[in-house]
Amino acid sequence: MSGGVDSSVVAKLMTEQDYDLSAIYMRNWDTRDESGTDNGCEWKKDWSDVQRVCKYLDIPVQMVDLSREYWTRVFEPSLAAWEAGATPNPDIWCNKEVKFGALMDKLATKDAWIATGHYAGKSWSSPAPQDGTSPRPKLLRPTDHNKDQTYYLSHIPEASLSRTLFPLAPYTKPEVREKAREWGLPTAERGESMGICFVGQKRRFSDFISQYISPKPGPIIHAINGKVLGTHNGLWTYTIGQNARIPGLVEKMFVSGKDSSKNKIYVVNGSNHPLLYKSRIFAQDWQWIWADSPPVALMLPGGLRARVQFRHRMVDVACTVRSGHEDGSIEIDFDEKQKAVAPGQVAAVYDGDWCLGCGMIMHAS
Structure with a gap:
């Protein structure tokens, strides 16, 4: 739980089913790293809101401090990328390394699952009976495409996705807000949380980063x-x-x-200068969510026909995906040239509404 209305509604939805529930609040950023004090830190308000909701719903709750993991696995690599001129996306690495990485490792039991307030969906594959294999999880876009967060989840490991529930998948944001009001949740009127978590909403990004670079x-x-x-x-x-x-x-x-x-x-x-538009990108550190079985079409002459998204809130565009490069990179050719493609951004590939995986853009041409 984050303290926002989305995770609060998820908590309420989960209480209506037969689960053994407990709530977790992650503290990912330590303000003392910047100012030497916690006074005025936003995490305290978030934690207070989480506790109020959990008391209202009669759910036990604990805070897990993952600020050290966030610093080493997300913030420091992002600083290095910014300094080198790239455009990293810390929220994607936070999901991979912290929310669905370090947090999963800290769960009390290995058969525990996580329900999260992300706007995303999930289904299970249906393997042929003769294969003798188990169903595998598929990350899907939610009903509310305007709030779709699958781009931020595109690097989630399959093992973590298998143990994750997305209760908000069938709902739109207005419906979620209305449910919170209907149930009288303490966070029903809380505003949206936008931007990189460690920058917050009241500071300019450049002012914040200048403290470190x-x-x-x-x-x-x-x-x-x-x-x-x-x-x-x-x-x-x-x-x-x-x-x-x-x-x-x-x-x-x-x-x-x-x-x-x-x-x-x-x-x-x-x-709209032509030099702002690119025909293709090359991505490295590629991770298919089904890591051991990437799409077969990748190695065929025609490549994999898919759709790609390389910024949050952009409409995905048609493309052809190919692998087999000596450097291990993935090549993505746009059907139509795209504007403002920056190294460091994450390119996520989709088969319709099914998110297949992602990688980091090295360069575009």
Whole structure:
């Protein structure tokens, strides 16, 4: 439970079934790492809300401190990626390494399951009787595609997915909110929680990261004529595709690329310049949720026809997926060129509503 309305409704839904229930609140970020004090820390309000809901529903609850695991497995690798000019997604690695990794390891028994407030669905495969194999879990998009969080779950290990329930799969967000009001849950009117968990909603990302990464000034260069147009304070301060906002320029310039070896950022005129669009991506550290049985079509000449999503809230696009590269990377060719594809982003591949797995984008062309 996070303290939000979604996990609160999940808790109530679970009480209506025959489960032996207990609740867990994960503390993933230690404010003392930044300021030396816990005063004013948001986790205290979250923990208080979780306790109020659990008392209301008569569910035992405990807090599990996973801040050390979060720091080493999620935050430090993300810092290294930002400093190198990449665009990591800490929330995806948090799900893999912490929520469905370290937390699973800390469960009291190995046959315990987790119910979570993610908007996602799950079904089980139906193997042929002659195979003699057991059904395998499939991660599916939920009913509410506007709240779909399967992109964030695309790196979940199969073993963890097998032991996870997604009770919100058939509901829309408005329906969940209405249920919370109907049941009188203490968090029924609590607002949405958005953004990276360690940054919070009240701070600018750049102000936060500057506490951990020292400025590293370099030139901002026009990608067409090579003219130096300005200076940046570090590759992490700009994202590919965004408005560069260069002081003194009347015309808007947009980031088209970064050179981490030379600490240079390249920009182009206008938000629809051809250099902002890419035909294909190459992804590394690929993980199919069914790790031991990737799609057979990958190795065929025509490749695997699928859909890919490389940002949260984007509509997935048609593509062809191929493997077999000497470096072990996965190649994904878009049917239509895509804008603002950045190294470090996660590319998740789907067969319809079925999420097959994901990898980290190395480069695009």
